Amino acid sequence: MLKSVFQRDTLTISAALCSHRRPYVYGSHMCVAKEELFSLMDCVICGDDKEVKNRKPAPDIYIIAAQRLNVNVTKCVVIEDSPEGMRAGASAGAKVVGVPAAWTKEKNIGRGVKVDFLVSSLWDFPCTKFSGLTALKKPTK
Amino acid sequence: MGSSLTRAPLAAVLWDLDGTLIDTSSSSFVALLEILQELCQKHKIVSEITREQLLPLIASDTVGGDGKDGKVADGDGVKKKDKEGWAAEALALTGLDKKGVKPKALVDKWESAMITRRAQIPLLPGSIELVRHFKKAGIPQAIATMSSSRSVHVKRSNQVRPGGRREGGVKEVRPAIKRAGSCERRRPRCPRLGARSEPVASAHRMSTNGEC
Numbered sequence: 001m002l003k004s005v006f007q008r009d010t011l012t013i014s015a016a017l018c019s020h021r022r023p024y025v026y027g028s029h030m031c032v033a034k035e036e037l038f039s040l041m042d043c044v045i046c047g048d049d050k051e052v053k054n055r056k057p058a059p060d061i062y063i064i065a066a067q068r069l070n071v072n073v074t075k076c077v078v079i080e081d082s083p084e085g086m087r088a089g090a091s092a093g094a095k096v097v098g099v100p101a102a103w104t105k106e107k108n109i110g111r112g113v114k115v116d117f118l119v120s121s122l123w124d125f126p127c128t129k130f131s132g133l134t135a136l137k138k139p140t141k
Numbered sequence: 142m143g144s145s146l147t148r149a150p151l152a153a154v155l156w157d158l159d160g161t162l163i164d165t166s167s168s169s170f171v172a173l174l175e176i177l178q179e180l181c182q183k184h185k186i187v188s189e190i191t192r193e194q195l196l197p198l199i200a201s202d203t204v205g206g207d208g209k210d211g212k213v214a215d216g217d218g219v220k221k222k223d224k225e226g227w228a229a230e231a232l233a234l235t236g237l238d239k240k241g242v243k244p245k246a247l248v249d250k251w252e253s254a255m256i257t258r259r260a261q262i263p264l265l266p267g268s269i270e271l272v273r274h275f276k277k278a279g280i281p282q283a284i285a286t287m288s289s290s291r292s293v294h295v296k297r298s299n300q301v302r303p304g305g306r307r308e309g310g311v312k313e314v315r316p317a318i319k320r321a322g323s324c325e326r327r328r329p330r331c332p333r334l335g336a337r338s339e340p341v342a343s344a345h346r347m348s349t350n351g352e353c
Contacts, residue, residue, distance in 0.1 A: 033269045037162065038284075038297045040276045042153075047287035055287055065155045065283040075152035078285075081160035095149060101160045122161075122267030127274070130151040136267070136274050 043068045057084040059092035066092070077130070079122075083113045090114040097125060154275050158286035162268045163296060168261065170195060172254040173231065176247065180237050188235040195234075198227045259295045 038044065045065050047055065054060045066073035078089025081101040089096040090113070098115040099122060117126050127133040159165040173195060181188055225244035232238040232247060275282055286293060 033264055034163070034297060037264065037269050037272055040272050040282065041156075041284050042281045044284045044293060045286070046290040046293050048289045048291075061285040061287070062155050065285040066153065069153045069281045069283055071152035071281065075150045076155050077151055077153075078155045078157075079161055080157045082157070085157045085161075089155070094155065099161055101166055122265060122271045125267075125271055129149060131148045132151060132280070133274075133278055136271055138267070 056082075057087035057091065059088050062089055062092035062094055066094075079125075086113045086115055151280055153281040153283065156272075156282065156284045158284050158288060158293065158296070160265075162265060162272075162284070163262045164265050165262055165296075166196070167263075168258045169251075169255060172258055173198070173251055176250045176254060177231065177235055177237070180242055180247075181235060184237060184240040184242070186236050186240065188237075190234050195231070198231055256295070259292070262296055 043065065045052065045061055045068065047061070049061075049064070051064050052061050062076070062078055063073055066076050069076075074093040076092075076094040077097055078085070078092070078094045079097045079099060080086045080089055081099050086096050086098050095116045096114060098113075098118045099120070100118070117129070119125060123136065123138045125136060127135050156162055170192075177188075177190070180186075225248050228244035228247040228251070229238070232242055232244060237247075272282060284293075288296070
C-alpha cells in the first residue's frame, strides 16, 4: 500500500520501515542470531542420541552433556522452562535455574521440583550468584 | 532458595532448547489456533475456547518431542499423554469431536504446519545475549534437548518453506521447466483469520501473536 501511495506522484520519497521489534526476534537478523547461538555451543545433545536412554525427567541427557564437556555435572547449571526438565537437572545433581514458560504456572513448579533460582526472563539470570560471572546488562529501551 | 549458592562454582551451562532458548510454544500455539479455526469454519461451529485452555496442550516438550511423546505438565507432576491425547482434548474443547473430526487428523495437520514453521521459530528475549555472556566468561555450554536431531537441524537452519519463501524474504529459485499438465493454478491455502463472514469460533478473534 505504501508503495502505491509513493508511486502515485512523481516525487521521489525515501521510505523506511520503523518497528519497535527487537532485531533478534524476527527477520533475517533472527536467522543470524540463531546461527550464532548454535555456533557458540560446545555440544548439542538431542533426544535421539544413542546414549540417551530415558527422556526427561530422567537425568540422562544432562549427565551425558556434562560428560561430553568433561565437567562435573554437580558444578553445572541447568536452564529449563518445564517442570520435567527442572526435575531432570535436579536429579542429575546440577543447579537449576527455572525460566517458566507461559503455560507453566509458577505454583506448579514448587510441587516436588527443586529449583535453585526461578526467574521470569533470561535477562534476570542470577549471574552474580556464580563465580566468574558479572551481571548481564540489559539494554535500555 | 538460592542463598546457599552464593558465588557457586560454574563449570558449564546446560541449556534446554524449546521454550528456553527459542520460543517454540508461540509457533505451535498459532499453528493449532489456525487449524482449529479452519476446522470450526468447515463444520460451522462457534466455540468458546480460551488461550489458557489451549496453552497447556502445546507444552514445549510436545513440540520438542516432535509429537511422538507428548508430555504436559500439570500441578501434580508430569502427565504423559499419547500422541493423539492432546488432539482429542483440543477437539473436545471446541466441540469438533462431535462433528466426527478424529484426533489423528488434527495431529497430522498440526505436524505438517509445524514443519513449515520450525525455521521461523524466534529466539526468546535475552537468550543470545546470555549465551554470549557465558562465552565471553569462558564457560562451556551445551544444549540438551529431547527434540530429535533432525528437528534441531531444521530449527537451527533457515530452511526453505514449502511456499517457496526463505527467511529474510529471499525467494526460492524454482525450476524453469515444468512437465505438461503441471502448470494448473495452485489451490488456495487455508482461509486467513476472519476471512469468512459466517459465525466462527471465538478463537478466531485471537491475534496471531497469541493474545486474545
